[in-house]
Amino acid sequence: MKLLDTLHRWTGGLIGLVLALLGLSGTILLYEHLWIGVPGASDPLRGDLASVAVATEKLMAAPGAQGIIYADDRFGLHQLRLEQDAGAYASQSGEIAARWASQWERPELWIFDFHHHLFAGDNGEWVIGIAGLAGLFFIISGAILWWRTRRTFQLRLWPRRLSRPSIVMHHRDLGIVVAPLLLISIITGTMMIFRPFALGVVAPFGPVAETAKALDPPKYKGGPLAAKPDYTAMLTEAHRRFPDADFRILSLPREDGDPISLRMKQPAEWLPNGRTTLWFDAATGELLGARDALAMPLGAQAFNTAFPIHASRVGGWAWRGLMTVSGLSLTLLGSLAVWTFWFRRPKAAKRSARAALVPT
Incomplete structure (x- = not known):
């Protein structure tokens, strides 16, 4: 003792x-x-396909755009991710509400x-x-x-x-x-x-092996990122596949040949950004694959509850x-x-x- x-x-x-x-x-x-003081943070969510598509096309046209974390029921602004840790908050119509060149300019980020x-x-x-x-x-x-x-x-x-x-x-x-x-x-x-x-x-x-395999992202390969990807077509296909799901995170590839990924949240998912994911060829916009979070093995679904419990x-x-x-x-x-x-x-x-x- x-x-x-x-x-x-x-x-x-x-x-x-x-x-x-x-x-x-x-x-x-x-x-x-509750304390991010940016105009529009308390706006009600407009998650319909048309509104999200218009904002996506507008925001992803910005120089250095890398992806979007979409607005949700708690926070009514989209977060645009730019190169070198820069970013911006934007209204759900795609208008910039606040910008930062470094995470040190935003307390919630650092x-x-x-x-x-x-x-x-x-x-x-x-x-x-x-x-x-x-x-x-x-x-x-x-x-x-x-x-x-x-x-x-x-x-x-x-x-x-x-x-x-x-x-x-x-x-x-x-x-x-x-x-x-x-x-x-x-x-x-x-x-x-x-x-x-x-x-x-x-x-x-x-089984642990089954859970581990389900949690690892699939390895899809496609062409280099197109000059003007058709985000509206990707969002439309995602909505067709999962009509009840909310759009959560759009991410461009980190390396040539990697796909564009789109995460969605189905109503039954606890994870705030969802784990339902679609992957699109960065060159053509063709759907390479999709993963339904609610069809994942039970062990993987249990793992997905860790963050929502931890972050209340x-x-x-x-x-x-x-x-x-x-x-x-x-x-x-x-x-x-x-x-x-x-x-x-x-x-x-x-x-x-x-x-x-x-x-x-």
Whole structure:
């Protein structure tokens, strides 16, 4: 038990700040649709084919256009993605409402980048994934360590005093109360970072190999990107295939020969941007293939629920409130753990004095 306590304290002291910042940034992102101050953000959604096609043709004609994240029920503006991290918000008729040359000009973009990549791309994802696995260890070991002190349980939102004993007691008691919410947040977050971990979590829903194959995008090859792709024809074909689905993300190929991809969201999908996907030849606009998210293996469908649960895109305000409690609790627990470990550790003299009183 002493070894477990030591491991819990040291890993918390070393990685607690990362978890605290992830909790804080994640909580802020839960409400980003409410504080992005751009005219038209609250416009009602016009998802009909004609409106989307007109806006798409207009926006994709912009120099350097790379794709569009379409407006939805929460955010009434299209997001145009341009080269070199530039972008713009546009009304659903295709009129530009705001531009930026870098993500640093838009708080919602750099907070998102921090929460998902720590401003470090793939390397940052590895750090976040390791922090997530450490978070699981904290929850399990913390519950074991709390059991010894369960008779002294007192729920407090803030420590009685900012002394080390008070903070440690607060840490244990608050931690055990929010442990179920933290478990959900950390498991779903880590699933999106580490594919092997995610496959292990959804393994009860179906064969792992089948799930992994379903999640990997098919490898289609076509011609080079046409000078003026017929986006209206692509959207029309997509709407014909999935008439009840909303248009979510249009993406141009990253390399010559790669297809244009279009993601859609069917009503039964939880994932806000959907996983129903169509691929078109970038040269001719011919449909190369389509994937119905609702026909994917059960394991893949279970994986697709991780993000909407993590980002509270299901469950309405009640679930968003619970995820807010989870994020703020992680912020508080992580930051106070780091502070007590590095700045409120027992003095060496006091530790020696206590050791001298222990009979040998």
